[in-house]
Amino acid sequence: MxxxxxxxxxxxxxxxxxxxxxxxxxxxxxxxxxxxxxxxxxxxxxxxxxxxxxxxxxxxxxxxxxxxxxxxxxxxRDYRPALARLETRRYYCRCTRAMREWALPAAAGCPGACHQEGYVDGAVRFRLDPGVVSFVDHRRGWQ
CATH class of the missing domain: 3.40.50.620 (HUPs)
Known part of the structure; x- marks a missing residue:
């Protein structure tokens, strides 16, 4: 639906x-x-x-x-409970849009090593398990 x-x-x-x-x-x-x-x-x-x-x-x-x-x-809306469940996967990224565009498609998300830096501000990103992330788009099929 x-x-x-x-x-x-x-x-x-x-x-x-x-x-x-x-x-x-x-x-x-x-x-x-x-x-x-x-x-x-x-x-x-x-x-x-x-x-x-x-x-x-x-x-x-x-x-x-x-x-x-x-x-x-x-x-x-209170997003804190959902964010708490993701806490161990969260990190802050300071890569600029230009850095991400230059690195893609080689690196999805953060092209740098921000996940290792321990920043306390920046764009919130999440570590994913190794492997392919996929989903079904109702118009374009599997992505």
Whole structure:
């Protein structure tokens, strides 16, 4: 079953690009007899505005882009239990985007030795067991 999402950031009103992306997600979910979730990306507290969140909901309603489950703003979710389970695999990476692009596809994720450095800040990455990581993409098959 397809489960799609609309994930606006309530820092500004919807624009045509949002509407096109949301309409595509809505059509994909509905055509596949799936579900569509509305996920408010309000984690940037300095820019997120409650009045804009309501305007987004009103606009989606006016456009007929309905969702199937009540929204839980991302700022209210508690990810600490999940992160605690991953604690032994977590490390901080300070490699820049340019470094990663230069190294890929030879190295997935961190191309450096950040996992050995013991950094206390940077992008959070996770060590994986050796082997191939794969998943099924509903449009492209096994990846």
């Amino acid at each position: 397809i489960i799609g999402r609309l994930a606006p950031t309530p820092s500004g009103l919807l624009h045509l690009g949002n509407v096109c992306a949301f309409a595509g997600a809505w059509l994909s979910a509905r055509a596949g007899d799936g579900r569509l979730l509305l996920r408010i990306e309000d984690v940037d507290r300095g820019r997120s505005r409650p009045d804009v969140e309501q305007a987004i909901r009103d606009d989606l309603d006016w456009l007929g882009l309905t969702w199937d489950a009540e929204t839980v703003p991302q700022s209210l």
